[in-house]
Amino acid sequence: MNIFLENVKQFLEWSITKVPDIFERIGNFFSYFEITIGLYTFVVRWVFPILAITIFLRCILPLLQGRKRASAWGYLMMMDGSRVPLKHWENSIGRSKVSDIVIALPFVSRNHAVLTFRDRAWYITDLGSKGGVKVNGIKIEAPQIVNYGDTISLAGVKMTLLPADEEESGLLQQDDYTATLIPSGRLFNSSAAFALILLFQFLGVIQVMLAMFPEVNLAVTLTFIVFIFAETLHFHIKHWLSRKYLELELLCYFLCGMSLFIVSSAAPDLLYIQLAAILFGMLVYSVLEFMISDLGRTRKLKYLLASTAIILLVLNLAIGETRYGAKLWINLGFITFQPSEFVKIAFVIVGTAALDKLLTTRNMTAFIAFSGICIGALVLMRDFGTVVVFFGTFIVIAFMRSGDLRTIALISSGALIGAMAVIAFMPYIASRFATWRNIWKYANTTGFQQTRTLIAAASGGLLGVGSGNGFLASIAAADTDLVFGILCEEWGLLIAFIVVLIIVFLAVYAVFLTKNCRSSFYAIAACGAASIFLIQTALNVLGTVDILPLTGITMPFVSRGGSSMIASWGLLAFIKSADDRIRPDKAGD
Amino acid sequence: MKLLLRRAAILLFFSLLVLVGLVIFTWQYVNNSSTWVQHPANRHLYANGKPINLGTIYDRAGRVLLQMIDGSMSFHGDKTVRTAVMHATGDMHNNVETSAQMAFPDRLSGWNIINGIYRLKSRSGSGSNLTLTLDAELCAAAYEELSGRKGTVGIYNYQTGEILCMVSAPSFDPENPPDIDADPEKYEGVYINRLLSAVYTPGSVFKLVTAAAAIENIENIEEKRFYCDGKLQIGGDLVTCMSAHGEISLSQALASSCNVAFGQLSLELGPEKLQRYAELAGFNSSLEVNGIKTAAGRVELADAKDVELAWAGIGQYTNTANPLNFMAYMGAIANDGLLVNPRILRERRVLSFVNASAGENKQIFSPDTAKKLKALIRESTLSIYGEDTMRGLGLCAKSGTAEVGGGKRPHAWFAGFLDSEEFPFAFVVVIENGGFGSRVAAPVALKVLQAAVNSF
């Protein structure tokens, strides 16, 4: 309340001093304009957080409460005549409570079999059960095709496979709504949320241009015109073609907009590159989403991406360029890029596995070997932040595949010993740990970035000083490493938190999607991609504010950097693919 | 998929860790951002380590005490005034820890946690304004009265808490800082505001603490008579008096500052009670003047032997007092036992009021005790200084001559208040190694008080 009065007081004081000025210098365009600039920032700095909070809520609520129209891919007719829907492409059957189809009979194994829908046919796989699996009375030794009408017997428990109702070529939409995370009947219109994002960006770009006045950089204007046009086009095409929820894209438009604001403040000359990266990222996103919609195609893609990744890493080590003490870049003459960013996509896809594979062979040799190569190469490149990202993601994927806490703990402690050895032998890393939680002592040396971030964050308060009015953006590499500080200073703590919360939300959302996912492939990929986003954000944000040691890593979607932006969009495709729910307005199609 | 959902919880766990990190950051932000923002590397506030927008510091009459014009600092136009308030405003290089510059940088820069450093302004705007409760002319008069002696003069309104006069000597002209190192004797402790940050042996002014304990703990104290033959024998040790005062009442003992009478009182009260009343009077704790912590005076009687207890009751032994704390004690006696916390900022902000209200006003003893003590001091003051001194203003005061040993002259104290609704002032004067309190400190205090009354 007091702060509010303070603002009113400031405004009154300001008006009293300015009003005579206006009359005195009427006709003097520049002084008149300067007053308008002051007033504009004064007003919009209250509007931005309100808009951002509204956008955030309007995007996350539909994603979490969006109802699952339970699509059954087929049915199992049990002996008592009941029809059990097969809700996924992979359905585990067994005595265990976490089986998709639970048969609570003592002679059925905990994980007895998996019924998989693959290449338009159903297969049954015995998971090494005691009682065995029979199809039409014949015991199976290897995964075997099951036709509609066939009888499957699990240790004597008989069931018949039936097709889904014919109406939609084997793809039934049943009016059986499953429970949702947030039970609410309210429907949100994604177009309205999109309009709010456009409004935010429109007001923002005016703020940036006014802050630059009178030396307005036309690149800012042009970039935002193209960006707003592109996202509108992207949104409308998606809205028309796709039957899925679009709030995920909306959140990323918002984040990309913030990255353009940051680049406008820090390095307006590089805006076009950032814009190009966003546009290309959207393209990569759409292509990848299409590619992985088919599991057979994805399997081929997996080998292609894995081998490309290894080649890129080897090339990087051979001909890479060193910047800021890390060898992360490949220069092709006309373009420079960071291979490790693209390796992230390969890493996620290599880690995935379908449920039958996942339950039959606990074997992760290929994935572990690939992880080892990636992490080893990154250590040689001295990119230790990314090492942590890959390792954390490895833990998530490995745990989802094996469910074995003991092995994970073993690997983690091994990694910890390795990390300690690295710290002990590399003075450059050790010095970062010496600075950690001690930044004010090293304020002008190793603590430079962190102290400046905190000073800038404090200067911004909750509402920020206005985009383009900060000082942190002029510090070297601030638009990649210190984006959280720039957001705090120019946009205020509230918006900076919302940006971080969007990333945290992506992780929660990926977990939420796992429950009703068609295939474990998509579930693992979504969680893997989300964990890359999450760990990167944690290292970036918490590193610059001295909660964690500083690692100099980018924040997905927000930091300046073409490779990082494109990879972020690519990873987003994995999260998107895990969500096969249908928007209410497309449900009738 | 239920199986995978269960395993995916590991990602939720990671998310939780990130949220915990954010909460820790928020906590640090709430607690420390006002400090972070004042770092000289903040280019909103500093250019090359020098402040850009400092704002303006005014005194209570609207006189400009310190201002930032085009990146350079300017002080009040009069040399004596700016020297007198140097400790309040601070100098050009932030040498005075308790100065307004150092204590209220966020107010001067206009910072708050919601708006940050942002202010509605044209590009050549300035910082914020700060009005102190001081009367700069009164401070100048007090500084003149000290006439080069080291010490301090403080006057405050015991009803509102406003400090009107705060002077510490030695000081210097902040616009033309002298070479401090060239004369270490003359500029000893020049950056210390002696009113807030110094402690001195209190000497006889401490008898007002002993008297308060006696009033509340010894029955019929008004009728009690003491006998002084010039010395008090305690075991093998002696407590001596200026002269043999004969048979005297408590008020006569206070008027003649009889060591024997107060030594006897201390022994009668015992160490626990005396300790308790010293602590009520503000010893062993510091006050916060708008967040500026004062030095704490000290009274420790736990291990005192009898003779030491007697000396402590007359303000010697290991006792020390902070001038401002003692002035606030004087104010509490005048204000019916209610100690109104002194403050230096004129405007009360809603928020600062809420924050500070807990520690602000403290009833240290009952109005009845305060009234008795007040009458006692008034009676003794009248007997020494007569009706004509500060006529009609109800002067109540006690002098002190605090022995410091080491062959040095004693510190001269004079502390008290005006028992007046119109001029509710409490005051303290300390002159280091000045000699007799009644002869050295009292004239300074009376002149400055008269000036305060005239200008209020």
Ligand SMILES: [Zn+2]
């Ligand atoms: Zn005597």
